[in-house]
Structures are given as C-alpha cells and as structure tokens.
Amino acid sequence: MTASFDVYQRETTDMITAGPTLPSVFGASSPNQNAADLITTGFDLSVRWNNNGQLAGKQISYDIGVVLSDYTSRITKFNNPNKLLSNYYVGQKVGEIWGYSLDGYFTSDEEAKNWPINQSFVNSTIIRSPGEWSTLHAGDIKFKDLNGDNIINNGKNTVDDHGDLKVIGNKLPRYSYGINGSVRWAGFDLSLFLQGVGRQDWYPGNNADKFWGFYSRPYFSYIPKDFESQIWSPENPNAYFPLLRGYTALNSGSELNSPNDKYIQNLSYLRLKNLTIGYNIPQTFIKNWKRNQFKIFFSGQNLMTLTNLNTKYIDPEQAIAEANGRVYPFFKIYSFGLNVSFL
CATH class of the missing domain: 2.20.50 (Outer Surface Protein A; domain 2)
Incomplete structure (x- = not known):
C-alpha cells in the first residue's frame, strides 16, 4: 500500500475582482481591479492498495486507489468597510449563501389574513397580482422573523445588520x-x-425551469413528469412546493426567488x-x-x-x-x- 497526505495554506494577493460597491447613481458596475486578498487552506489525500492471491484455484490480482481533497478560502483584504453582503468583505468564507428561514405554509386563508409579520419584501409578485390574489392565501409560504421586528427583510444587507438573513450554505465544492x-x-x-x-450547496436560478416549473415562467412548454404531485393543495398540504403562483421563482423580491433554507439543494x-x-x-x-x-x-x-x-x-x-x-x-x-x- 502507498499513501500520501498533503496539507497546505496558500495566500493570494491582489486578486482580480470587481472593486468596491459603487452608489447606483454612478450608472455602471464597479470595474475589475486588483482589489482582494484571500487565504486558502486545504488537504490532498491519496491512497493506493494492490494485492494478488488465489480464488477457486486461479490467480487473482486487484488494486484500488482513492483520492480525496478539500479546501476553504477566506477573504483577508477588501475595501468594504460596511461589510455589505453584496460584495466581498474581510472574514467572509468564499462561497457563502445567505438566505431566509421558512416556517411552512399558511394552513388557512384566515391565518394568512391575520399574519402579524410583514412579508412584503419577499412577496413582490403576490402584491402585484390582480384582485384577491394580491394577498396571502392558504398554501403560501411563511417566513421566520429571526430578528423579532415583525418585518421580513435583509436589514441594511450588512454583516452587522442582515435582518432575517443567515448563512444557509456554501456554493464551493467540499470533499x-x-x-x-x-x-x-x-x-x-x-x-x-x-x-x-x-458537499456543495446550490440555490436554483430564476430560470431553472426543470426545477421550478411553472413557478418560474408559467408558459414553459416543459413540465416535469411528477410535478403536479409536488404542488400544494388542500388535499396535499405537505407538498414540496407552495400554492402555485407564476413568476414567484423568476422575479426578484419574490418568495421562491429569495434564497431560503428549504429549497437550497x-x-x-x-x-x-x-x-x-x-x-x-x-x-x-x-x-x-x-x-x-x-x-x-x-x-x-x-x-x-x-x-x-x-x-x-x-x-x-x-x-x-x-x-x-x-x-x-x-x-x-x-x-x-x-x-x-x-x-
């Protein structure tokens, strides 16, 4: 048997990335520049084993090899004094996914009507819907009010004031x-x-039609074979997906478009x-x-x-x-x- 194991730490300085977040009045995105430093720690493991012998009176030989690697990276320098979550910040674990926590579905229209927590920040598509569908109904999603202010939002979208957001995963591959x-x-x-x-986390994009189906664009011609059984209804209250509403995974500020701990994959x-x-x-x-x-x-x-x-x-x-x-x-x-x- 042979084996090797390496542990490493690598520092990257002057990494090329988008510069500090600029005010919207600037009229353009921040240009790329040598703006960040990061430090990466990880390991590489390799093991190989071979042998031979007899099986049923005949020679047998076999070998097997395994490789395993892992790493994590953290930002050590970036000009983001307010630590906005929309950009790198010092101490950030690269690949972090921030999102909301869900608390199931409304069990009745009455519960939804009397819900004391303001969810308008993550219910933009519902609010813009016509007639009675502009309000919450049974089968719609309940969000957890993590900071206790009765409003679901991202606060100032900073590390110190992130409202009801929390780290729900990481998009970089592990192991x-x-x-x-x-x-x-x-x-x-x-x-x-x-x-x-x-391990690797992924929150489906707004056009991931093979995952969201009609919740993204209702006119998609592709329908997953078993999709109907996953949609909430009074007869199926524990369905994977909520009450069917088009565009709630497509439009920003909508409940499924807002990363959360239920639909992260x-x-x-x-x-x-x-x-x-x-x-x-x-x-x-x-x-x-x-x-x-x-x-x-x-x-x-x-x-x-x-x-x-x-x-x-x-x-x-x-x-x-x-x-x-x-x-x-x-x-x-x-x-x-x-x-x-x-x-």
Whole structure:
C-alpha cells in the first residue's frame, strides 16, 4: 500500500475582482481591479492498495486507489468597510449563501389574513397580482422573523445588520473524491472509476425551469413528469412546493426567488463514471487462431449517479456548472466490442 497526505495554506494577493460597491447613481458596475486578498487552506489525500492471491484455484490480482481533497478560502483584504453582503468583505468564507428561514405554509386563508409579520419584501409578485390574489392565501409560504421586528427583510444587507438573513450554505465544492480499481481473474478483467463531491450547496436560478416549473415562467412548454404531485393543495398540504403562483421563482423580491433554507439543494453526488468488463477467450475455443488473442468487452460511461438533488431532471454537475442547470446533459454511453491481437 502507498499513501500520501498533503496539507497546505496558500495566500493570494491582489486578486482580480470587481472593486468596491459603487452608489447606483454612478450608472455602471464597479470595474475589475486588483482589489482582494484571500487565504486558502486545504488537504490532498491519496491512497493506493494492490494485492494478488488465489480464488477457486486461479490467480487473482486487484488494486484500488482513492483520492480525496478539500479546501476553504477566506477573504483577508477588501475595501468594504460596511461589510455589505453584496460584495466581498474581510472574514467572509468564499462561497457563502445567505438566505431566509421558512416556517411552512399558511394552513388557512384566515391565518394568512391575520399574519402579524410583514412579508412584503419577499412577496413582490403576490402584491402585484390582480384582485384577491394580491394577498396571502392558504398554501403560501411563511417566513421566520429571526430578528423579532415583525418585518421580513435583509436589514441594511450588512454583516452587522442582515435582518432575517443567515448563512444557509456554501456554493464551493467540499470533499471532492475519486475511486478507481481493477480486478483480473480467470481471463476476466474489470475496471471502474467513480467520482463525486461530498458537499456543495446550490440555490436554483430564476430560470431553472426543470426545477421550478411553472413557478418560474408559467408558459414553459416543459413540465416535469411528477410535478403536479409536488404542488400544494388542500388535499396535499405537505407538498414540496407552495400554492402555485407564476413568476414567484423568476422575479426578484419574490418568495421562491429569495434564497431560503428549504429549497437550497445539496449537490453531493457519487457517479459511476466508467465501467469496463473484458474476457479473454481461451485458446481452446480458437484452435485455428493459435497464438492470437481475442477479447470481448463491454464499456459504459455515466452508468449510475446517486445524488441528494431534489429533481430528476437536472444533473448535479449541470447545476455546478450553471445556476439554471442549462448546460449540455450527461449521457449514458454503452459500448461493446471485440479486440483481436495478431501475435
């Protein structure tokens, strides 16, 4: 067995990023500049083991290797004296996701009507709706008033005054790993490669239609197969999604567009990236082709993915790559073949 373990700390100075947040009257976004320093700590682990022996009177050999790595980064310098959450700030853990806490759904229209907490800051789409739908109803989301002021908002959007926000996750990958191994026995050989991420958080983007469905754009032509069963109704009060209202995941300042601790997703996954099985045909079956080798094989790519992502229609690596999961999908690929070696 061989193993290696490295622990490191890296300092990055004068990192190129958007400069300090500018007043809106400036009329343009802050230009990129060498504006930030950060420090990264992490580790890399690699272990490999191989052996051989006898199985059913025949020689068997096998080996397996595992790699695991992790890192975190913190900002150590940035010109943001008020520590606005909309930009880097000293002490920030890179990748932080700030959001709200939810407290279930309103169980009746009466409860929603008499709700003492002002949620208008996160209910902009509801407020703009016509007629009776401009008010809260049974099945709409209740937000937790974490600071006790009876108003749901982000305060001054700073570290010292963040209203009802809290850190609900981190979008950087943690505990990335890979596993590869092979076995050879009685003319058979098998090799496999698995990869994955132990933890990574993702809040679906406003156009993540394969997750939000009609809550984003009601006119989307794509409808997830099991979507109806996940929508709140009096007969389905514990549904995953609230009362169906269009655009509540699309428009800023709306309940589903506001990151929260219920709909944040865990992108951890384990993927069987490759599996190859081969068999060398014994010479007794190919007498007329002596001293030549024939091997039949099967190979598969992306055969299995285990994930905690709460949708069947977005791959975790799609979500890692783009906030709306709108990147080219991963396909399962099967290959069969015959290798002939002329000796």
